Amino acid sequence: MPRPARPAKRKKKLSDRGLQLVARRFKVLSEPARLKLLMALEQGEQHVSALIELTGLTQGNVSKHLGILMEAGMVDRRKQGLNAFYFISDQQILDLCDLMCAKLEQDFSKNSAHFR
């Protein structure tokens, strides 16, 4: 669809509904437990039991957070027998985390004991 000729200097404005959707996505990433799960999945799919061990979270908690991540479209799963293998379905999520990490490192460059 052709756009009307305009300076096009400013970026597209988001409606309130759009803002709400964006906020919701950020919210999904605003929990350490979910970030932990995403990081555990960063190197490939894992089944739930493995995630429980990798993260140290309880079973119910892991399941709940995986559900939230899945509803947000950030991870997906495949079932195989008794196991459920989860994997990151949207690699852009990792880019977001990287950007945020980069900013953090920048801010805490002197106090970088939290990074390795």
Next chain:
Amino acid sequence: MPRPARPAKRKKKLSDRGLQLVARRFKVLSEPARLKLLMALEQGEQHVSALIELTGLTQGNVSKHLGILMEAGMVDRRKQGLNAFYFISDQQILDLCDLMCAKLEQDFSKNSAHFR
């Protein structure tokens, strides 16, 4: 379908404390009101009264959210007489929002394809 692990590009690991800090930053961006404020500031500094009008939020609410944004280092302010002019102090924040918006649009078009 599961995807293969990433090309082993990310070697940096976050400690629990680091995760907590990243999560906190995402949380700051997880409120529509704050995103609204950031968008209003995208075009340049604004004083509080202008932000109140631009966003439609109440005065106390605007002040509180600006405080949160400032504590997160995303905005800063300069005082001039009775007015307080706020401005975005970290342009990377806008990149984050853009990335998230891009993902939203992407998901939206993907989903709408399922609606025949």
Next chain:
DNA sequence: CCACTACATCACGATATAGTAATACTCAAG
């Protein structure tokens, strides 16, 4: 000094979400 404006902060009720423990579901083996 007084009053007014612009903004910040406090106190509070309402809502949302994390974590936990218990329970329910599902599949595979025997």
Next chain:
DNA sequence: CTTGAGTATTACTATATCGTGATGTAGTGG
């Protein structure tokens, strides 16, 4: 069919935070 393992879901409590209204504070003009 029964059992048990692996996950999902539910019910619940505790905590956090939003939005609001009231109050506090700092500049400015009369």
